[in-house]
Amino acid sequence: MVEQKLCMGCMENKGSARVCPNCGYVENTPSLPSYIIPGTVIHERYLVGKLLNANGQGATYIAYDTAVSCKVLLNEYMPQGLCVRVKGKPTISVNYNNLAQYKALMAEYTELNKSLAKMRSLSSHLSPTLDLFSENNTTYAVYEYIDGVRLVDYLKENAGELSWSEVSAMFPPLFTTLSLVHNAGVIHRGISPDTIYVTCKGELKLTDFCISAVRTANTELKNEIFSGYAAPEQYSAASRQGTWTDVYGICAVLYRILTGSKPDAANIRMERDNLYTPQELNPNIPKHVSDVIMRGMYLVGDERIQTITELVTALFDQPAVGIGQTQTITISRNGIYENQDYNDGYQQYGDYDNYDDYDDYDDYDDYDDDGEVEGSDEETSTIDRIKIPVIIGVLLVAIILVIIVILMKLFTADDTSRLHETYSSIESSVSDNIVDITEEETEETEKAKAENKMPDLIGQKYEDIKSKIEEKYKIKIDAEFEYNAEYQEGLIFWQEVEKGKKIKEDQKIKIKVSKGAEKVEVPDFDGMKFDEYVELLNELGIEYTEVSEINEEFENDYVTKVSPKPGKEINITDGETLTVYYAKNPEKTEPPTEEPTEAPEPEPETEAPTEAEPETDAPAPEESKPEVIIE
Numbered sequence: 001m002v003e004q005k006l007c008m009g010c011m012e013n014k015g016s017a018r019v020c021p022n023c024g025y026v027e028n029t030p031s032l033p034s035y036i037i038p039g040t041v042i043h044e045r046y047l048v049g050k051l052l053n054a055n056g057q058g059a060t061y062i063a064y065d066t067a068v069s070c071k072v073l074l075n076e077y078m079p080q081g082l083c084v085r086v087k088g089k090p091t092i093s094v095n096y097n098n099l100a101q102y103k104a105l106m107a108e109y110t111e112l113n114k115s116l117a118k119m120r121s122l123s124s125h126l127s128p129t130l131d132l133f134s135e136n137n138t139t140y141a142v143y144e145y146i147d148g149v150r151l152v153d154y155l156k157e158n159a160g161e162l163s164w165s166e167v168s169a170m171f172p173p174l175f176t177t178l179s180l181v182h183n184a185g186v187i188h189r190g191i192s193p194d195t196i197y198v199t200c201k202g203e204l205k206l207t208d209f210c211i212s213a214v215r216t217a218n219t220e221l222k223n224e225i226f227s228g229y230a231a232p233e234q235y236s237a238a239s240r241q242g243t244w245t246d247v248y249g250i251c252a253v254l255y256r257i258l259t260g261s262k263p264d265a266a267n268i269r270m271e272r273d274n275l276y277t278p279q280e281l282n283p284n285i286p287k288h289v290s291d292v293i294m295r296g297m298y299l300v301g302d303e304r305i306q307t308i309t310e311l312v313t314a315l316f317d318q319p320a321v322g323i324g325q326t327q328t329i330t331i332s333r334n335g336i337y338e339n340q341d342y343n344d345g346y347q348q349y350g351d352y353d354n355y356d357d358y359d360d361y362d363d364y365d366d367y368d369d370d371g372e373v374e375g376s377d378e379e380t381s382t383i384d385r386i387k388i389p390v391i392i393g394v395l396l397v398a399i400i401l402v403i404i405v406i407l408m409k410l411f412t413a414d415d416t417s418r419l420h421e422t423y424s425s426i427e428s429s430v431s432d433n434i435v436d437i438t439e440e441e442t443e444e445t446e447k448a449k450a451e452n453k454m455p456d457l458i459g460q461k462y463e464d465i466k467s468k469i470e471e472k473y474k475i476k477i478d479a480e481f482e483y484n485a486e487y488q489e490g491l492i493f494w495q496e497v498e499k500g501k502k503i504k505e506d507q508k509i510k511i512k513v514s515k516g517a518e519k520v521e522v523p524d525f526d527g528m529k530f531d532e533y534v535e536l537l538n539e540l541g542i543e544y545t546e547v548s549e550i551n552e553e554f555e556n557d558y559v560t561k562v563s564p565k566p567g568k569e570i571n572i573t574d575g576e577t578l579t580v581y582y583a584k585n586p587e588k589t590e591p592p593t594e595e596p597t598e599a600p601e602p603e604p605e606t607e608a609p610t611e612a613e614p615e616t617d618a619p620a621p622e623e624s625k626p627e628v629i630i631e
Contacts, residue, residue, distance in 0.1 A: 010071075057109065078092060093137070148198050187243065192229040230248075263275055530580065562581065
């Protein structure tokens, strides 16, 4: 089979080579026990490769669709802290105490991907859901594999920034896509140069949609907030979010692209807002574009530009024919529209694919039908001449929009027919298919107790079952804690008495509980403050040494680098420590507003300098710079 020759790192044919000639991935490279083992087949169709990334919602793997012979991306719902992986299997184990929360968040994950699946035919600038199914006590979403690079890497290859003429040619289709996404009730909340891809054709694609809890601070899941691009309301779970949240994100991306500088993080701006306008950093940016970007990044959501339609109209200086007036929509954290009148369709959105023609409209308004410059005496007659064509144009646009809506429904029905059966099975099994591992084990425990036999404790969480087992069997559990890379911290990996053996009351049973792996992978620090990163290190048991440094590329207190680098393993049992560097920059002084126009008055000749005063020709003392502090 061709799958047997595929590289688990890139899903390209590597032949019999142990080291892939395409990506350098080494065959049988050890994988983290918390994630699916490369080479596993899911849903009798998807061959799973290496882990690409993970966040509070779940994990994304490169995979191969054996049904259509192409590589895809497989995303597994696996919220950190609410579930664990069963040793050596793709099955997810959910503790009873987290079961309700696990199901509720999975229902939101499922609905999000259903909405993305329905938009497959509407835009080629979106990474839609291709397949969706429930298996192994969780839900999986399959996405298209994008042949391209992240926008952040694309900028590095293009001197770090783009001109407004380049941006105005690349971004209109993405604006249209984002409008359609909002119309479907979906808010991205993570728009940044890391979640926008540039394909080999030079087109932009929006990727990495997540449930709201992942992109909001202080929620039940570990958050993934893109510093500099996340809106202020994302730093508080109590704040309202909506289309204006994504407006902030896309405007921050435009700021970064046009100026070459990442904007200050919103939570820092709320304390002290010193954000320069784009035109101050790059005079070549048109003033109205700079002003619109700043309006789209207002800290107060109600004062910000509210919709993508409103943003595009302002950016390109003139609304497109057929676009109705903008409307402010309130969307809750789960993405449900509170204003149902907005759900009438996307007719109010115009076709933004021809923004390059907008510059011609200003010139056209200055001429009459004969090519002569308009005069004040001809203004009334000119309006009369264009009144009928405008009415006809509006009617044509309305007819075209009606046809588009009809075609949308037809294509949506066709494109979702392949997923219809899958959706039905998921809707019926989202709650039923999630096995309450703890409840099953309780039944098994009761049966074993009645037969006075030892239950199976391997893989169970020590803190959850100790008191229950001791109470039910009238025995004593004697636990030893050891490092074990195959079991997560807190899980039982050995028991003295085997499952099914007879036991007696007051018998002392020895068990071994995992302290986790001796070697821990250094976590990524991107966008994290020093305190946040240290909290993560403490959870992983990694000892660290802190070093402050001057680094103008980062805001104060943000981690700049670590040693060893993220992804490397560090031994937490032999005293090995991680060095964490964070920014400690001197306070910026405001530039003088204007040059002094008058020469300073000369000192009186009659007064001689005193001994306490410095001599006039002595050099000025150099400004002291803060030293790097190693604690």
